[in-house]
Amino acid sequence: MSINTIKSMIPWLFTIALVPLPLQAQTTSSVEIEDDLPIEDVQTLAEVFERIKRAYVEEVDDSTLLRNAMRGMLGELDPHSAYLDEEEFESLRESTEGEFGGIGIEVGMEDGQLTVITPIDDTPASEAGIQARDVILRIDDTSTDNLSLQEAVELMRGDPGEDVEITIMRNGEDSPRTLTLTRENIRVESVKHEILEEGYGYLRISQFQNRTGSQVQEAITDMQEDAPLEGLVLDLRNNPGGVLQSAVDVADAFLDSGLIVYTEGRLEDSDRRFSASSDTVAADVPLVVLINGGSASAAEIVAGALQDQRRAVVMGTDSFGKGSVQQVMPLGNGDGLKLTTALYYTPDGRSIQARGIEPDVEVVRGRLEVAEDSGLQLRESDLEGHLINGNEESERRRSGERTREDYQLGEALNLLKALNVLERRPAEDG
Template identity: 70%
Template sequence: MTLSVTQGSATAKRFLALLLPIALLSTPLPLLAQPSSNSVDSDLPLEEIQTFAEVFERIKRAYVEDVDDRTLLRNAMRGMLSELDPHSAYLDKEEYQSLRESTEGEFGGIGIEVGMENGQLMVITPIDDTPASRAGLMSRDIIISIDGTPTKGMSLQEAVTLMRGDPDTTIDISVLRAGEESPREFTLTREIIRSESVKHELLETGYGYLRIGQFQSRTPEQARQALERMAREQPLDGLVLDLRNNPGGVLQAAVGVADLFLDDGLIVYTEGRIPDNELSFSASADTPAGDVPLVVLINSGSASAAEIVAGALQDQRRGIIMGTDSFGKGSVQQIMPLGNGEGLKLTTALYYTPEGRSIQAQGIEPDVDVVRGRLEVAESRRETREADLEGHLSAQQAPRDREETSPRLRDDYQLSEALNLLKALNVVDRRRD
């Protein structure tokens, strides 16, 4: 195949001169015997390269504004990655640094995890105790504008850059929620986002609550310490592991948390095109909460590493998964630094649960469906009881003090149902004994 340049374009000729050595290197040498099917795949598509050069030249000559070569080439690289999947991206120096700040757990912003779905900027989940969560943003909200700039056609990294900023500055975002015709308008004040990954408390005596907001490097150790604190006075009769609106995080942290409840067996494995991306993680015998009855709460904001934990515990029959279907982000991204201080975020593998289920675009289906709701106490329905009757007989012993329960239970229907399920499981176990 030969290369030719139409219209004698100097820019296109120069561009092709740079690409031609690459094309020649990829062309099979006559002295090397190669299967015909592989030789076709190894050739660069020279016609497409020529077309690319022609498009490059037409933009240079005819676009309404002057565009330098560097900008066009960087845009081309962005396009190559953005068309692969919603999570792969080309990162310039500012974006690369911003991503590093996010992984270190501190940055200026509104506290929201976002992704792209069908070309739309979508909320994966708001992070706990941030402007986004306090304002009421929800998983799967579609962000249609940021400070008046439409997000249609905007890359994921461009949107993240717009939402990041100095603390105490405001940002206006317009959100379209499923089932609603008119967008909702939010004005948020940016803060330094320091995400605490683990919270815990006793819901009632003997019943613990472990909330993991996202998976950071220290999350397994923090979760272990929380379990030890809750069981300090007496062994736990049950535990609720809350992974709702958990956007994921560090893979090894998810493995470490699952290992707190499993004493053997596979936790997760990955498959990619190259051997380095094929990994497998199994549980160890050191399991501080191996026999505690467990209910795991998930919802549509539970993504990535959170789905790894839920999937492992479900496949190993270690706990009951309750809530609604999870998000379905089962792909692995690697951050690859480039020599110029920029980087790539590239999808390199997919996650699989111990039973071989792909999380990608499937998510984890709960064992017990419980939709989001709120408990309401009907104060007006005050019924007459024996103690209200005039002249009633008194008890022969002092009445028992009513047990203190967590305020969370009044406002969280799913959590209340999880606690009820744990109590029911204990009743069944006692009857079996």
């Protein structure tokens, strides 16, 4: 392909680019683009193309060069925009559906470094102790210094049963650590729930998938089957986000009116507003939302909406700060684009981008330990061989173990109990 041919193709390529493309979730409207192209820059692009073709140490075909150019155009915009070949496009679809082969880790680029956003629950990554904000230095024998985000993801994914070595550096540690993980077929269970104590429920959302909203409603209904809930802990820690509409549906489960989130961008239909409906399953249940540095994107939408609407107390540590919206645009050749098209804002107009959600009550990660000389008295339930009081006793013990292991969860449960005491006290005094 000659340099003159490339120059002659540039206006045609830009004309094609103005044709609206089909979107996964919504239709893109055209925006006004200047007709005058920077001719000098176009000539430079053509010259670079020609010199690579003629002088690079190995022969490179035209298709590879053009795809690399497109990857570069998108990769330099922001950490979340990317050109996806057919295989990468399919991988993205699989992760949205909640099943893929790998180690169960969500990553992003931060200050040019491959950084863990969060490990996914019950996966090799979480079981190996990988944490949010860990920096990944190597994947097997490949340094991550010059890898794109998508290339790194592809290296970590693979067939179940295969091992992969991950070298990480954790903030506060002097030397990196290398972990060997065995890939599994990752089936992400988006929603889990249980009763912590009588009247107090626990709802865990690990990721926002297509059916998360309906699963949350089913979980709340299930927990309310025997008795009304006196309080609920919504756990969004280490939740990397996911489908925007699912986040709206989850917030709507706790709100019966008002704005949930709005988005703003250059496209006309990027400016959207999402409001709560009056049909909700848990409009009045006292609510504590747990977040941390691994809570991102859709998780921050939910936390921000419930915080701004004064519907919940947000507890934990500052969230990740991903406040941008990506659209997935299929291309005619089977490839696709993931393009940042808007920013989202909480009901009070806060942009979460690079800032995150600040909790109402800061509680850092920890473990509750009882000192030997604490003066706690021995109880019947502590005696070896004591009679068990049916399900109530076993549930109480399980709840106690959970809250001792998870200090933030224990504090959330204590806060819910305190809120109920304050709620009942005026009526009792009267």
